[in-house]
Amino acid sequence: MANIEKIAESAVAKAVSLGASYADCRYIEISNESLSYSNGSPQSVNKSTDRGLGIRVLVNGAWGFFGSSVLTEDEAIRASNSAVEIGRASAKINLIPVELAPAEKYIDDYKSKYKKDPFEISLKEKLDYLAGLDGLMSANEQINSRDAHIDFRKINSYFISTAGTKVRQTLIHSGAGIELGVSKSRRERAVRSYPQNGGQYETKGYELLGEIDFAGAIPRLTEESLELLSAPECPSGAMNLLLEGSVVGLVIHEIIGHPLELDRVFGSEANFSGTSFATVEELNKLQYGSSIINVVSDPTDPSGLGSFGYDDEGIKAHRADLIKDGILAGYLSSRETAARISGRSSGAMRADGWGNIPLVRMTNINLAPGDKSFDELVSLAGDGIYMSTVSSWSPSDDRSSFEFGCEMAREIKGGKLGQIYKNPTFSGRSVEFWNSVKAIGDRSSWKVWGTPNCGKGQPGQNARTGQGASPILVSNVKVGA
Amino acid sequence: MIDERIIEIFKKAIKDSPAEQTELVCESEEFYLTRFAENQVHQNMGRSDSTIWCRAIFGKKIGVARSNDPTVDGVKNLIKSASEIARNQKEDPDFRSLIMSPGSAESSGYYPRTFGFPPGERGAAIEYIVKKARSGNISCAGTYQTSGLSLAVVNSLGTEKFARNTEYRFTLTATSAEGKSGWSQAAGRDVGDFDYKKVSDRALEKASFEGEPIKLDSGQYTVILEPDAVANFLLFLAFLGFGGKTLYQHRSFMSGKIGEKIMGDNITITEDPFNAQIEYLPFDYEGTAKKKVGLIEKGIAKAGVYDSYYAALAETESTGHGLPPDNAYGPYPKSMVIDGGESEVAEMIESTPAGIYITRFWYLNFLNPMKTMVTGYTRDGTFLIEDGKITKPVADMRIQQSMLEAFSNVATLSKEQRLIPQYGALMLVPFMKINNFNLTAT
Known part of the structure; x- marks a missing residue:
């Protein structure tokens, strides 16, 4: 790391000597290991490492960036030269120079909390773990497709900026999930996933695998998938809707997290991810949700997938209000976007590796838990529908409307769960939806659900985010077509 | 390097x-x-x-x-x-x-x-x-x-x-x-x-088109899709069904239907890495030389694309469509061409008494993969066509549509084809006029 620090410092010094008013350099080294098991056999065991550095400069009030995977001082100087040349080209076009909100200076070495480093566990132990999951799923011979996967990531990074910050970070992520399925014919198939579609990911070590109760869930999932095969289609109409926690997590992600990214609000994503209905004129005014809706950005959560010590422009992780008592209270922001509303960065500037420019991304976007047990929520629903495990999602480009599909629904009748329905969907307008939330599940059902594949930006960048959620009861939601 | x-x-x-x-x-x-x-x-x-x-x-x-x-x-x-x-x-x-x-x-x-x-x-x-x-x-x-x-x-x-x-x-x-x-x-x-x-x-x-966007009711409409929207569908179809892995695992809409008519007579789709506009790399990630493959000919399902692994399972030859060895998707076509028709785009509009002109789709996602049913939105240029003329902007609408049904209801294809990039693919596709297309008000 010492040599890398020297190279990064040379790159920043070179940029300043070429006229940059601000410069930062990030070295990132990512190790990934992903293993999957399918129908009794290992499907894939993939290991990868990726490292490089990216230098970002402000020249004449405009941004330039260059990233390279060649880790020499000569290449770092070439990267600085290119970044400054690119920045000068940007400045020729721009009428308004970039301004940055203030940033504290930090010298730190941050490590995320973990008990077992997954990269020190043998491949054999990992494959045995997957074989164990496969064995649990094969207990019922009617289950004819079984998939299990585990994933691990270690990120070592070094950040230096002309603001004086020098930060080393080590983050460890772990993830695991299963999907079991049953087919009646080639065209009729029912699947159930756990803990959510694509699995659960957290900022934790190998110990995460022991915390997920696959053994307890698999018999229930097996029963549900078999019942789904002959289940009727989910009924349509406006009704009370009870959503399982992981579904709420993705709804938060799509129609609270994304529309509150301040770069998006200003139009930076107009050409790709889209814009936002939650414009800055609405700040501290918009009744985003009912009075029980409180949402924060919290990268300090000990195990959320969107946790870190510092963001990718050196802002220390901290909690920030997004929705308070139902009112829009803040945004996810960077130093540049925060300056445009005379604020401070929320610390949400994050890049996908060394070769991309940081963008405003979600951290952990957490909906505060309520006070209802799951049984109380079912009882409160009276008559309605319960949906579990998202299988499909499609928000509008300004995030003002949406449609989600789920793997399974259950009838709620007289305050009790009833028969299973297949192919459930729900849709609506974002603000109406959050204002129709009548009750929220309590702390015992609350979890930060990890999303390891959030896409944004051009070139496309992947971010790892968390969404804290428990089940919610929403009234008058459009279910079905 | x-x-x-x-x-x-x-x-x-x-x-x-x-x-x-x-x-x-x-x-x-x-x-x-x-x-x-x-x-x-x-x-x-x-x-x-x-x-x-x-x-x-x-x-x-x-x-x-x-x-x-x-x-x-x-x-x-x-x-x-x-x-x-x-x-x-x-x-x-x-x-x-x-x-x-x-x-x-x-x-x-x-x-x-x-x-x-x-x-x-x-x-x-x-x-x-x-x-x-x-x-x-x-x-x-x-x-x-x-x-x-x-x-x-x-x-x-x-x-x-x-x-x-x-x-x-x-x-x-x-x-x-x-x-x-x-x-x-x-x-x-x-x-x-x-x-x-x-x-x-x-x-x-398009952004300067006069008038306030109007809201239309949910229903079935005649639509004219720009090549961007056509390519949105084509890439999803490729993901669902043109790869050897999905065919072998019977997850493709073409599984068990090779030789059968699954789209309209006027639809021919070819994977053509050698097309003069596409000029794709001449071999795949295994080093196998790429081949031109007829995927759909006059509406009939003809074949998928293969790497060496799935070609062996399917007892056929690799077509040179292997992806990197750690991918989970299997072989995949990245240089598809939909044959153009005989019409000028202007004629397609002039011959439409009532319809909707759609520039592109947004956030397509599957509702029922085996039926090729997708949901999503129209975006960035949706217009009303009245008496053969584009008259008003239309507020974006949700689509809920089977892509196979849409490609079975194509009334007209344009002569003009455009090169459309999406993800790692470059596709050459025409405008399409499609009848009975499902759109929902949002």
């Missing part, structure tokens, strides 16, 4: 491999992108990177590892890592062998002026566009990227392949002060062919 030096590095490193068979693949890219929004450049970047994969084989045990260190020592470490994985794997009884692909490959689609295109040139085009936009009170957001890419494959059976190409891509969303938006994009290999004035005018004109 967009040159052949990597071949020599691979040949040195592979000599010491402990594996019975070893494959090394390197994809290198020098990539530049200028991104603008609010008529200002907000991102401007360059990146130089190489991704290297090693597949090590012991009997029928396979190990795959990936890194971005192209030095001899880096590649040797990668071979060691892949070998360790392979030794710990169970056997894959369906694996046969790596392939020996004789001969070298000819690069096509490499244009030095695209590779060396300076940031100032991208900036000049953007400056023209944003100045024009500012004068019309339009806000522009978009991207202009140029890149050079090389692919090298060496394996212990004697395969040695190297090829490179270049690409430019341009996208533009123009938005009026009232919130009306228009979209256009372009792509190709030779940036000298790119007429940014003509392409950007398409988006600017």
Whole structure:
């Protein structure tokens, strides 16, 4: 790391000597290991490492960036030269120079909390773990497709900026999930996933695998998938809707997290991810949700997938209000976007590796838990529908409307769960939806659900985010077509 | 490293491999992108990177590892890592062998002026566009990227392949002060062919179209899809059903239907890497030479595309469509062409008494993959057609539509085809007029 620090410092010094008013350099080294098991056999065991550095400069009030995977001082100087040349080209076009909100200076070495480093566990132990999951799923011979996967990531990074910050970070992520399925014919198939579609990911070590109760869930999932095969289609109409926690997590992600990214609000994503209905004129005014809706950005959560010590422009992780008592209270922001509303960065500037420019991304976007047990929520629903495990999602480009599909629904009748329905969907307008939330599940059902594949930006960048959620009861939601 | 030096590095490193068979693949890219929004450049970047994969084989045990260190020592470490994985794997009884692909490959689609295109040139085009936009009170957001890419494959059976190409891509969303938006994009290999004035005018004109967007009721409509929207569907169809893996696993809408009619008579879809506008790399990530493949001919399902693994399972030959060895998708077509028809676009509009003109779709997602049922939205240029004329902007609508049904209800195809980039694919597709298309008010 010492040599890398020297190279990064040379790159920043070179940029300043070429006229940059601000410069930062990030070295990132990512190790990934992903293993999957399918129908009794290992499907894939993939290991990868990726490292490089990216230098970002402000020249004449405009941004330039260059990233390279060649880790020499000569290449770092070439990267600085290119970044400054690119920045000068940007400045020729721009009428308004970039301004940055203030940033504290930090010298730190941050490590995320973990008990077992997954990269020190043998491949054999990992494959045995997957074989164990496969064995649990094969207990019922009617289950004819079984998939299990585990994933691990270690990120070592070094950040230096002309603001004086020098930060080393080590983050460890772990993830695991299963999907079991049953087919009646080639065209009729029912699947159930756990803990959510694509699995659960957290900022934790190998110990995460022991915390997920696959053994307890698999018999229930097996029963549900078999019942789904002959289940009727989910009924349509406006009704009370009870959503399982992981579904709420993705709804938060799509129609609270994304529309509150301040770069998006200003139009930076107009050409790709889209814009936002939650414009800055609405700040501290918009009744985003009912009075029980409180949402924060919290990268300090000990195990959320969107946790870190510092963001990718050196802002220390901290909690920030997004929705308070139902009112829009803040945004996810960077130093540049925060300056445009005379604020401070929320610390949400994050890049996908060394070769991309940081963008405003979600951290952990957490909906505060309520006070209802799951049984109380079912009882409160009276008559309605319960949906579990998202299988499909499609928000509008300004995030003002949406449609989600789920793997399974259950009838709620007289305050009790009833028969299973297949192919459930729900849709609506974002603000109406959050204002129709009548009750929220309590702390015992609350979890930060990890999303390891959030896409944004051009070139496309992947971010790892968390969404804290428990089940919610929403009234008058459009279910079905 | 967009040159052949990597071949020599691979040949040195592979000599010491402990594996019975070893494959090394390197994809290198020098990539530049200028991104603008609010008529200002907000991102401007360059990146130089190489991704290297090693597949090590012991009997029928396979190990795959990936890194971005192209030095001899880096590649040797990668071979060691892949070998360790392979030794710990169970056997894959369906694996046969790596392939020996004789001969070298000819690069096509490499244009030095695209590779060396300076940031100032991208900036000049953007400056023209944003100045024009500012004068019309339009806000522009978009991207202009140029890149050079090389692919090298060496394996212990004697395969040695190297090829490179270049690409430019341009996208533009123009938005009026009232919130009306228009979209256009372009792509190709030779940036000298790119007429940014003509392409950007398409988006600017849509954003400037007079009138407030009207809201339409949910229902079935006759629609005219621009090539961008057609390509949105085509890429989803490819994902669902044109790959050998989905066919072998009976997850494809074409499973059990090869030789049957699944689309309208007027639909012919060909995977054509050699098309003069597409000029895709001539071999795949296994080094197998690419083949032209008829996917749909006059509405009849004909074939899918294969890599060596799924070709062996399906008892056919690889068509040269293998992806990197750690991918989970299986073989995939990236250079599809839909045959054009006989109509001018203007005639397609003039012959429509009532309909909707759609520029592109957004956030398509599957509702029922086997029925090719997708949901999503229209975006950046949806207009009402009345008595053969485009008359009013329409507020974006949700689509809930089977793509196979849509491609069975195509009334007319345009002569004009446009090259549409999406993700790693370049597709050449026409405009389509489609009857009975499901749209829902939001």
